Amino acid sequence: MSDLHVSFEFFPPKTEAMQQKLWSAVQKLAPLSPDFVSVTYGAGGSTRERTHETVTRILAETSLGVAAHLTCVAARREEVDDVLRRYWASGVKHIVALRGDPPGGAGEPYRAHPGGYANAAELAAGARAVAPFEISVGCYPEKHPDSPSLSADIDMLKRKIDAGASRAITQFFYDNTVYFRFLDRVRAAGIQIPIVPGVMPVTSFAGLRRMADLCGATIPGRLVKLFQNLDEDPATRQLIAATVAAEQCHDLAEQGVKHFHFYTLNRDDLAYALCLMLGVRPKPASPKSSEAAA
Secondary structure, eight states, rough: TTOOEEEEEEEEOOSSSHHHHHHHHHHHHHGGGEEEEOOOGGGTTTTTHHHHHHHHHHHHHOOOOOOEEEOOOOOOHHHHHHHHHHHHHHTTTTEEEEOOTTTTTTOOOOOOOSSSSSSSHHHHHHHHHOOEEEEEEEEEEEEEEEOOHHHHHHHHHHHHHHOOOOOEEOOOOOOOHHHHHHHHHHHTTTOOOEEEEEEOOOOOHHHHHHHHHHHHHOOOOOHHHHHTOOOOOOOHHHHHHHHHHHHHHHHHHHHHOOOEEEOOOTTEEEEHHHHHHTTTTOOOOOOHHHHHHH
């Protein structure tokens, strides 16, 4: 499995303690030589500056490739285009273009800004008009909660590709048959870009259930039983979470998956262990010059 590729997702920290935790995770995972790391963008652009600061610090102090998430919620096209120009000028060449959650958070009705990009396909096209970004987009193996059907989802994915997307990263899932069934439908529709599985090891089962309810992801009954009453037993939960995620990743790899995108939640422990179990080993770090890191 040494030919596997990985990428990691982080979110911008709110406090100094969270900043230290994030940076510890970045430094731990960097020697695994991920294809890229990405930094999320809060609902309604609520983390715009923190996302930019996090992205530019990773660029300045490491040799990692960085993708900046960007959404089209609650912003005019001109505002989004300004963010894109700032990213390009800062050295960010890779964007994860997403529709985004409403300002009130996931679960609230989505309304496109009257002067903004209506969806991720329009955002991707707008990004390519600003600069020749590499563009990744999201996809939902179990259907986006706002979509009328999975067929409509696949049609939207085609529009994103036509707008310039070259990679799709899935929402998390815990039943691999869901991913492969979706992949079959995508390929049957003529879509050939990589469909990278998004893997989220369980750090809090209560938190996972909330996220799954909002994004329409199914949690198999087997996992419900495994994690029952373990939120107050972190050591046991960690062992089970690592085992479950390792089984999922090994099965995906054995069925031909070559790239894994890990939703780290700014933790390095499970993601690092999973990479080692998959045969992805650390390489000597290649920090940028001390002047750049100062």
